[in-house]
Amino acid sequence: MNKIIIIDDHSLFVSGLKELLVHAMECEIVTFTSALDFLNSDEKGDVIITDIEMPNMNGMELIETLKKESDCPPILVISMHKKYAVINKSLTLGVEGYILKEDADTELIKAVLMILNGEKYYSSNVLTIKNTPPEIINKLTPREIQILKLIAFEKNNRNIAEDLFISLETVKTHRKNLKKKMNVTTTHELINYAIEYIM
DSSP: OEEEEEEOSOHHHHHHHHHHHHHHSOEEEEEESSHHHHHTSOOOOSEEEEOSOOSSSOHHHHHHHHTTSTTOOOEEEEESOOOHHHHHHHHHHTOSEEEEGGGHHHHHHHHHHHHHTTOOEEOHHHHHHHTSOOHHHHHSOHHHHHHHHHHHTTOOHHHHHHHHTOOHHHHHHHHHHHHHHHTOOSHHHHHHHHHHHTO
16 A cells, blocks of 8 residues: 655645545555654655645755655655746756646646656646746856856855856856846845746
8 A cells, every 4th residue: 555645734735635545546644734744753655745835844945855865755746836946946856746736636646646656747737837937047148047046045246256266257247247137226136036937
């Protein structure tokens, strides 16, 4: 019997997932309301279903932690997040599945069965978002994206220059070009763009 672990702090949504799963397959379901509670437990599952937005430790941090382990079980993300940056990062980290919460009632079982079978499952809505980067991303060079990420981590020009082994003047030029391309005037606006589209 497959064991499915659900990590989500929304009890009503979890109840709905459990009902869908037990009616479709024979399985054991273990639930946790936080990522930290799961990590502090000894539970092992055949599939981990997790949300992204959770208190204390979010789903992205959980995924990063689990993927460092050699025996990491497959992970299915079920989230309300439709942001390109969130979906892109999840897939880059290697999650085996990603569906939107609004589609869970129709796509959950198919996703879990495919993942248990060693396949991956990303809903059509998720793939559409993943394959359609925001126009602003296409305007930036790889170096500009790199610097934008560092700006989002609140690093100053000197820190960025040291991290990337480039001159201070080069960083200033990149920052100026970023503001021009994004039509913004402040660092705060740059950080908001990074969180929305890059991070």
